[in-house]
Structures are given as C-alpha cells and as structure tokens.
Amino acid sequence: MSIGHALLGLLETGPRHGYDLKRVYDERFGHDRPLAYGQVYSTLSRLLRNGLVEERGVEAGGGPERKRYAITDAGVTDVSEWLVTPENPQIYLQSALYTKVVLALMSDRDAEEVLDAQRSAHLASMRELTARKRAGDLTDQLICDHALFHLEADLRWLELTAARLADLAKQVTG
Amino acid sequence: MSEVLLSGTNLGKAFGRTAALDGASMLVHDNEIVAILGPSGSGKSTLLHCLAGIVAPDSGTVAFRGRELGRMTDKERSALRRTEFGFVFQFGQLVPELSCVENVALPLRLGGMRRKDAEVKAKEWMDRIEVGHLLDKRPGEVSGGQSQRVAVARALVTGPKVVFADEPTGALDSFNGEQVMRLLVDTARDTGASIVLVTHEARVAAYSDREVVVRDGKTRQVALAH
C-alpha cells in the first residue's frame, strides 16, 4: 500500500501540517502501526519533488513541523487514478482497500466505483483460478480452492462494506 | 464479439411501492455465461425473471434474438420458455410425485414427444449429468445435490439457447455446489447454450465469463477492464 497516495488523499480535504497529517492518518488507518515522523516527512518531500503537493505558508517558529502542505491539481489526478486502480488481488488487502474507500468518501468521490473495480479484478483472478482448477489435477484443485476461498472472503468483506457505505460515509465526513 | 442473444434495456419493475428494478440493462451473447451479482433484495432475481419472460417489466424492453418478449402472446412466451430456455432454481423445482426420469422427460413430453422417446432422451441426459442411477427414484428420495443435478438435466434436455439459473447452488454445500456448477457449465459449453446465473457467491460467479452487478434495482457500469 502506498503511504504517499494516502497522504495525498488526506490533503485533498484541505491543507495540513505534517504533524496533523500523521495524526489523522494514525487515527484513521494506523491502528496498531502508527507512522513514524521521518516516514511522513520523507514521503512529503518526495511528493513535493514530484509536484503533487506544494507548501502553503510557514507558521511562526519555523521548523519542518510548522510547514503546511496542500495538494496540487496533479496530485488530485494522481489520487483519482490510484483510487480506481484495483489492488492486485491478494490476501489480506483489506487495509489498502479500506483506505481507498475512506478516502473516496472523504473526498466525495464514488466509493462504490472503488469497490466495483476491486470486485471486477477479484473475479477475474477467480475465473483464472477456476479455469486452472478445472483443467488441473487434485493438487491443483486444492491449491486453487484455497486461493479461491480467500479471495471469496475478500469479496464478502467487500460486499459487506458496500452494504454499509452510507453509514461509513456519515462517520468519515461527520 | 459474438451475436447478441438476449437483451434487456432500461427495465423497471415495482412490487407495490417497492421498486425491484429501476433502469436495469444487460446483454447476453451467444454461448456466454453471465453472472448477475448483487446483495439480497437488489433485484437480481427480478432481473432474471424479466429476461426470461416470466415477469413482464413495467418499463423497458426484453428481446430474444431481436423479438420483443412484450409483444408476444402469453402462449408464445410459454412456448419460447419451453423450447429456447431452461431453468434451474434454488430448490423445490421437481414435481414430487413424478420419478426423476419423468421429471426430466416432462419438458420433452410437453413439446409433444412420445413417452418412450422422451424417457430415453431423458435417461441419456441424466447419464451425462451423472445421475443415471436415480431414474426411478422420486425427488423426495434423493439428496439435495442429486435433485439439483436432476434439475440441471431437466433444464438442458430440450437443448435450450439460454439456461437461467437462480441461485442454483444456494441450498447446497460447497462440494455439491461446485459439482452442480461444473456440470451445468460444461454441458452448456458443449451444447452452445448461454447461461444467466444469479448468485451471491463469488466462487459460483467465478464460473461465469463476466458479471453484471445489480444494486438498488440498477445495473452498475463497471468502469475498468483490466
């Protein structure tokens, strides 16, 4: 999962200080693994370099923690593309997908589109696995089934999330 | 892409005040398996019923090979369903008092085939669907997976162009579900039939060529190909 895209997404709701960004990120997505300050600032400087964010005034007192960052137009485009690009179907992806859904909701984008894209990608993988399974021997079948069940679990989570989007949106924006 | 076999355009259908379908559209091509996905109550089954001509939509049109179903008489629609379509539902579709082979032969006999011929053909199909040993059993005497396979045989016995399957594995465990799907898909491929598959299970949907997602009575346009 890309922290850069996540920070960009958070900046889309308004300019923030670096410290602010870390706090919001941890609150929403960090859970038991908070971001290190260094990671935040190195990421921000990379984004700055690529022209995806810009500095927007420095408050009195100086120091890197007093800089405010804002997203650029290029940054917005980048976030949009990232959001609808499905994650490569793999197990334990929900944290990335979750981040995308929350950010899409926060930025008033169509979160369902995110889920649709992901579902589509998942099903494509599952089709491949199903085809392999039907052609293969018992070992292949068992291996494929294992993967299929995991992917199915993702999709179940996805459908559950889809069903609760309205509630989630209230919580995220409210 | 191959020829369009069945099309539903802008379908709307309400039951009382609840709108089950609200502008749903989809195409089914020749020899294609389409899964209709969506949460409970999204209108999946209603979409299938509209496409199959079981239910007349309040608005929009359904066409099979360019013929609008809404312009046919009820008799013509029944005949169409009997000859060109096949159906597999979740459960309880076999006539309990008829034996399995009689159940499978039923659509043939209604098409005017003689009893002997119909039962011979039904037996062939039951062998193919791996339930040839159940010929004279009654539906009440066979397991859920077996009766579902008998239902598949009945759906395919007339050589339909489209098989409509509404949660065909809904009442089965994964193993039996997989078997039913495998048989359904394999035989459909062999005979060149298309399948419209309503399911809420991803693993079942994975047997399809593509999926259509229904939410709140609308078909969702999936933005990306991969």
Place this chain on the structure above:
Amino acid sequence: MRAWLNDFGIGVRLAISGGRTSLARFVLSTIGVGLAVAVLLLAASVGPILDARAARELSTAPDMAPIAGVAPTLQVSLPSLADGRRIGMVYLRGTGANSPVPAGIPRLPGPGEMFVSKALAEVMTEPALRDRFTERVVGTIDHQTVRDPQELIAYLGSADLQDSPALRVYSVYKFGFPPQDGRPLEQDALLLLLLGSIAVLIPVFIFLVSSTRIAGIERDRRLSALRLVGCDNRQIRRVAAAEALVSSMSGLVLGAGLFLIGRQLAAKVTLFGASVYPDDIVPVWWMAGLVVLAAPVLAVFAAQFALRRTIIEPLGVVRHSKPTSRRMLWRFAVVISGIVILGWRVNQDATTGPPDSAIWAVTVAAGVTLVLLGVPALLPWLVERSVSRLRGGPTSWQMAVRRLQLDSGTSSRVVSGVAVVLAGAIAMQATFASQADELEITYQYTTSYTRASAYVLQPGMAEAERVLDSSPAVGAWSLTRSVELRIGDRTMLAEVMNCDLATRMRKVPDCVDGKVYREDDIDLSAFPTGSKTTIYVPSFDNSSGMAPAGEWVVPQGIVSIPYRDGPDAYIQAMLLLTPGAIAQLPPIKAAATYTIQLNDSVPAAGDRLRDALSPLSWRAGVTTSESRLYNSQQETYLTIRRGLLIGAVFTLLLAGLSLLVLAVEHIRERKRPLAVLAAGGVPTAVLARSLLWQIAIPITLGVVVAVLLGTVLAVQMMLVMHNPLLIDWVGVTTMAGTAAALVLLVSLLTLPFLRSATRLDSLRTE
C-alpha cells in the same frame, strides 16, 4: 396434569399462530367443520320443524262433525296458480252469528273482503297477481296458522257460497284440532326416511373428519420440529389432539353462527317448494348436544388415527414409504354384513310378518348404514388398486396418476362422501320410482301452458262463456262433456267437443258439426252401425255418479282420426262426438267443464285466463296441466322426497366444498414446483388438467362403487318393501352426471388458485 395442559397449550398455539399458511389452514378447517356442524344442527331440527308445520296445518283444519247449536261456516278450497306459484283460495261464508272462524283471522271475511297471508300481501301488487282479486284486503292472516312462510293463502268472503254437490264445499262446525302426535309413518315411508337420512348424514361426518385433517403434511413437518426440541411421541399425540381440537372448536362456533344466520334466512328461501319459519328451526336439545360433542371428539380421533400411519422423527417426517397396502377383507365384510342384515330382515318379515316398528327400524337402519359405509371402506382400496396399475397416458394424466399412487387416501376419503350421497340417492331413486309407480305419481309434468280446462258451476256458465269468447288468452274453446254409451253391460266412452277445438286440439281434418270421429285403436265391434245405445251422463244425484239421459244410435260414416300423441295420450281411447251428432244430450245441471286451447302468443295465458274468470269467484276453477292434487299417501312420499332432495343438495355442496379445499390445499403444498414448471413454459392448462384428473379418477371410481352399492341397496329395499324392482337408469345417469359436474365445477374453481400459485411470487426467495 400440568404437563398435559402444557402440551395442549403448545398445540393450541400451533393451530392459531404461525404465519399466513398456518392461518389459511386454520380458516379452511374452521369453515369445513363449521359447515358440517351447521348441516348437522339443521338435521337435528328437522323433527321440530315438521312438528311445527303439522301443528300449523292442524290449527286451521276443518272439523265437519256437526255440533248442536252451531251454524256452520261453508268453506271451499280452490287452489289456483299465478306465475307458477300456488295460491290457496279459501272461500268462506258464515251461515249464522256463531259460525266458527278459522284460527288466524279475527272474523269471517264479509262479501268482497279477504284476509291474505303475509307472503301473498307482499306479492299482490305484482303484475302477475294484480288482476286476480276483486276483493278488498281487510287484514293479514296470523302467520302462526300458515304452514309455510312463503305460502300464498287468501280467505275470501262470499255472499252466496252454496253447498253445491259439484264442489267440495264443507260445512264446518269447528276449525282446528289440538296438536297431536303425528300419525306414525307407514313402514315403507319410515324406511325411505331412514335410508335418506343415513345417506345424507354419513358424508357430513366424513367431511367433518377430513376437514380437521387439512394440510396433514405441513402439520407433520411442524410436529417433527417439536420432536427436535425434545417432545416425546406421546406428547406429540397430545399436541396434535389439541391442534385438532382448536379448529373443531372454532368450527363449532362458526357452525352455530352459520346455523343461526341460516335460520333467519330460511323464511326467505324456498327449496323444492318448501320454506320454513326461523322460529321453528330449533334443534332437539339432545341431538344438538351430540353434535357439539361429536365435532371435537371426531376431530381428536381423526388426528390420532392419522398419526398411526406416520412416524414423526426429529429431523423431518418419516413416513412408511410403502404403507402396508390396504386389506380387502374387512372392507367387503362391512358391505356383506349390511346385506346379510337386510336379507335376514326380508326373511323374517316373510315368515313372521313385520315386528314392532322400533326393532324393525333399528335393524333396517343398521343394515343400510353398513352397506353405505361400504363406500368409504371400499373406495380407498379400489382407488389404490386401480391406480397402481395405471401406466402411460398424456403428461397431465401421468402427473395425476403418480400423485394418486403416492397418496390416494385423502382424495378417496373426500370422494367417498360424494359417493355415499350418490349410492343413497340411487337406492332412493329406485325406491321412489317403484313407489311412485305403485302410487301412480307421474313426475313428468307438462310444462306447456297451451291447454287449460275450466270447471264452472251451472249458474256461472253464461258468464264464463262470455269471458271465454272475449279473453285474448283463449285461442279456441269448447264445452266438453264426457258421456258413456252403453249397450247392456258394454260401455263406450265418448267425448263431446265442438269442431273449433277438435280441429285444433285433436287434429281432426275438415271437421263438420254433426259428424262422429273415432280413433284408430278403438274397438267398435260391439257397437255396430245402427245399434241403439243408452247415454249416461255424470250425476251427483246417485251413488254411481252416472245417470241415464236418453238414447243414441250409432250412425253411419264414422271418420277415423289419427291416434293422439303428446299430453293427451294417457286418456283412454274414445269416440269423439261433435255437438250436432248428439243434440239430444240434456243441458248441464250442476257444473260444466270447458276445454281451452290457450293463445300461445299471449304470455302467461293460463294466468290471464284465471284473471279473466276471477269475477266468477268460487263458481269457476281453472286447471292447467301442471296443477294437480295428490292424496295424503302420495303427499307423504312427495314430502319425504322433497326433504331428502334438500338434504342431498346440502351434502353435495359440502362434498364439493371439501373437494375444493383439498385441491387448493394440494396446490398450496406444491406451490414452488408448480411455479417453476410454469416459469419453464409448461402451460397452465396442463397443470389444470392434471388437477382435474386427480379429482376425476377417484370420482369415477366412486361413481362405480356408488352405482354398485346403490343398486344392491335398491334391490334390498324392494325386497323389504315387497315392491317390484324398478331401477331408474335415467335417474342414475343424472346423479352420476351431477357428480361429474361437481368435479368440473371444483376444478374450475381451483383455477384462480392455480393461477396465483404459478405467478412469480412463489419463485421469490429473497
């Protein structure tokens, strides 16, 4: 005890709660039991109804025994018809101040006055009756003295009613007899009554029992759910009993309600010419008590009996998949023992003569009951045996046969209800046919109103002839006189009639007054041309009823006319004389008979003729072919016949209803497969036909059994009654046809249910 109550509580809850299907089942059972209870309560009221009717009739019966010091009231009853309804016209004239007054009116009507029954008062303004009465209505007859609420009766006052020998004018010294025990029925009549009541009541009980077993499969499924949570088999039985009890109790309440409502409607309804006062419909208390007890007890027994064949297991119901095939022996034993009892009765009667009526009635009733019970005993066995051999046939047929092979018990049971009625009806019809033959009752009424005859007393003849000449309802008329021509002890009948009527009515070609005509089949060998005969005319002066009135010589040139056919054919052959051929006939002294060919372009010409002759009041009576009088024995038979027909109609309705309930229940149970079939393009017609077959197969077999046992019973009845055997095959066919019509009707009525089952709703699982 607590546990018992608890189990009952569960059963009660299961019966009344549990969603729509459960409610539907409950409602169906309730309706079924309710209808049966209502019919049984009605049956329990028959005795009181008959008593009350008899008492009403007696309250106005004239007593002709002279009482000293009483100036009699003259009374003559002239039945009349209007619009097909019978009107009892009673002319009264008091001969003194203390002349008796019939019960129900305050005083004798004066000349030009009349009292009418309530029903007559209501219809008097109708066009058909408006012109019938010239008298003024001065009051209503107390309904306590009118036998039938729909009866049309008029007490008319007359200034000049004479005791005429040509009319049955009575001198009445007292009206009304105290209510007394009804004349005991004759043995034969009693037999008919027994046969009929048993034939009507057995199906009601069958229906009662099958109603409480509606939706057996569903019930078993729910009971198995109870097993899952730990009910033992005994508890299950108690739960099932409670469930049956609840629907039978609610049915009882509904039945009582239906009975009370039906009671109120009774006065408005006329069935086979009888209607009844609501106040009279009071069941005999102990019979009502039996009904109230029988409904729940039978329901509980039926529930227990049904569980006998089913083992309820915790997970789903396990039936004996191949139930032990029905035994044949005891089924035949039932019928045979019935036949033996009746046969023994015949022998006993032949050797020692009929014993006292109680024992006689009990043995005969037992025999009849056993033979009729043979229907529900034999039918399930027969259906099972026949169906198990059926193979092939069209799809709808195959579906029906397979269904019956799986479970034919329920349908056979219900059908046996219809079959019992049928068997009883066939036996009764045969019995009636031979009784009627003996009593010379003909059921073939001529409904054509083309002919009428008017009976007019001599003082009214001139006026009557004026009316006949001028009334548009009359096409042709003639004074007709029947005379006997005798030579020694040989007698020849002759009818005198003018050419006008003879041409029209007897198809005499070129009729000339003064000529004599003969029918082809008449034997004139004893009356050669030129022989001298003595004319005899009807007379009220001597006991033989005929008096000599001159001589008549058989003329030359008697013209043959074709043999009559049609309604006149039953009159014996005779000579036809035109008035000119027998001019020496003396004028009429007492009363004249006019025969009238009605003008068929005038609607209800018969009624119009009665209107036109009404000013003659008691001096003229009009008979059209459909009005006839019966003697009391004939009347008894007709009454029994009427009552049994009413009962049979009710029972057939019940049977039809229970067939309907069964079919609907069947549809409900296979709603899903039916909907799937319809979705897959199976025409509804195929499904409908399979339902039709499913009902028709048991019914056909039921008819076979019914005809068989009905005929057996008829033969036995004839033997008991010592009557010649006469089976009314037309009647049998009609009855069988009625049963077939019932099947069709029920099948038609199930169509809407089938339609709704094959609609999409049944497919929706979400």
